[in-house]
Amino acid sequence: MQSLLGAIVLTAGAVFLALGGLGVWRMPDTWTRIQAGTKATTLGMILSMAGAAILMPGWTIKLVLIALFLMFTNPLSSQVLARAAHRAGVKPDPRTRFDALAADEEAKR
Amino acid sequence: MSDRLAPAKLFATTFLFWILLNGSLAPDVAVVGLIVAAAITYFLPNGLSFLSGYKAKxxxxxxxxxxxxxxxxxxxxxxxxxxxxxxxxxxxxxxxxxxxxxxxxxxxxxxxxxxxxxxxxxxxxxxxxxxxxxxxxxxxxxxxxxxxxxxxxxxxxxxxxx
Structure with missing residues (x-):
């Protein structure tokens, strides 16, 4: 029972990670790709850690620490990548209808 | 930040993190943890920890x-x-x-x-x-x-x- 539950949670995590990969591949520009990647890897990682903790209860504390660490650093690195891409002048997808950041930076010059 | 307890909070969180990662309180583990946590607190006195500014709510x-x-x-x-x-x-x-x-x-x-x-x-x-x-x-x-x-x-x- 316990191993079945663990396997189900681990598989759910793997499915979200796979969807994240698909998202990075299918999305049209840098920022939409970062979005698909960050959300999916964070939930996928948490579910993988939870599944591993159900299968191996002795590892729970370490797995929780790893999950916490990644929950803090995952969105942080995505934000830095997104900012770097914007500062480097990467072109957003043509469907992007408004860019408040570019407008405000233009106004300051 | 005028939080006088900030260094103590930073020290406490880094040390606790180390102990939980090791999963043991053996003397050698604890001593290494104390030294490293003290060094981090000394060199990064304005470092933020989860507890900086946290109000117990x-x-x-x-x-x-x-x-x-x-x-x-x-x-x-x-x-x-x-x-x-x-x-x-x-x-x-x-x-x-x-x-x-x-x-x-x-x-x-x-x-x-x-x-x-x-x-x-x-x-x-x-x-x-x-x-x-x-x-x-x-x-x-x-x-x-x-x-x-x-x-x-x-x-x-x-x-x-x-």
Missing amino acids: PLATLGYIAFFFKELIKANLSMAHLVLMPTIAVKPAFVKVRTKLTHPVGRLLLANSITLTPGTLSVEIEGEHIYVHWVVAETTDPEAATRKIVAGFEKYLEVIYG
């Missing part, structure tokens, strides 16, 4: 955690829907939102939370404004976007880090 903390996970799961389901559709139906925009939070840890948590919630990604933070990339933008008006993106988290973070 258990209800708001639980509310924030519950809201965060609810939003994280919603974000993944909507992203899965977007990604699995035959045509990628995005309508992105960079919008500006405003935050009332002043404490750095509270702002960090807010920016991170925005990144992990449905369709939004923090790009730049400047003064009281956060610039957010929105995959399916519903509005480009700063006030409406603030209500939609920021208000849910700010309600809890205001209490915890206000």
Whole structure:
């Protein structure tokens, strides 16, 4: 029972990670790709850690620490990548209808 | 930050983290941990820890955690829907939102939370404004976007880090 539950949670995590990969591949520009990647890897990682903790209860504390660490650093690195891409002048997808950041930076010059 | 306990909090969190990672309180492990935690506290006296500025508000903390996970799961389901559709139906925009939070840890948590919630990604933070990339933008008006993106988290973070 316990191993079945663990396997189900681990598989759910793997499915979200796979969807994240698909998202990075299918999305049209840098920022939409970062979005698909960050959300999916964070939930996928948490579910993988939870599944591993159900299968191996002795590892729970370490797995929780790893999950916490990644929950803090995952969105942080995505934000830095997104900012770097914007500062480097990467072109957003043509469907992007408004860019408040570019407008405000233009106004300051 | 005029928090006189800040170095003690930094020391406590780094040392606790080390002990939990090792899973033991053996003397050699504890001594190495004490030395490293002391060195980190000495060289980075203004370093932030989870506890800097944290006010013990258990209800708001639980509310924030519950809201965060609810939003994280919603974000993944909507992203899965977007990604699995035959045509990628995005309508992105960079919008500006405003935050009332002043404490750095509270702002960090807010920016991170925005990144992990449905369709939004923090790009730049400047003064009281956060610039957010929105995959399916519903509005480009700063006030409406603030209500939609920021208000849910700010309600809890205001209490915890206000």
